[in-house]
Amino acid sequence: MAEIKVLSQEALPEALQMAERYRLLNEPDEAESICLDILAVDPEHQEALITLLLSLTDKFRDNRLMPAFDQAKEIVARLGDAYCKSYYLGVIFERRAKYHLKQGGPGAGNVAHGWLIKAMNEYKEALTSCDPGNQKAVLRLNSCVRLLNNNPEIKPDSSDQREPLLDSFDTPH
Secondary structure, three states: OOOOOOOOHHHHHHHHHHHHHHHHOOOHHHHHHHHHHHHHHOOOOHHHHHHHHHHHHHHHHHOOOOOHHHHHHHHHOOOOOHHHHHHHHHHHHHHHHHHHHHHOOOOHHHHHHHHHHHHHHHHHHHHOOOOOOOOHHHHHHHHHHHHHHHOOOOOOOOOOOOOHHHHHOOOOO
């Protein structure tokens, strides 16, 4: 088996830039690999953790919800402040809602609605602990509201049938 090489501390800033570039090129696996290399040197590197989390949620678009969803949730617990935890948990939930919408089928709008509501609640929580100049959570919240308002199929589930994960999910704060 081949051996993984360890990055030098000095290489971390450039490696992070590469990871972000791979995310923009829609290559989440490459970005994930680079983030894992950074975290092997600095396990609490906040920007690498965030980039890794976002890379994992990028995989939702490629029908790779699991295990990426669970892995992204685990990273939230490692983030350093309450704002980041709420904001990025909101991102995970919002992207999960969009995954369900993309999948379509019976009840997809209902499931997406539940995840969007959870995302919006996290964005509202993030706003309670952020700098007034940081309006990222407002932008994400407004995006969720527009998605709800512009898509009539996204509505609450009126039956007792709900996605089990939505009912039993424990928010890691």
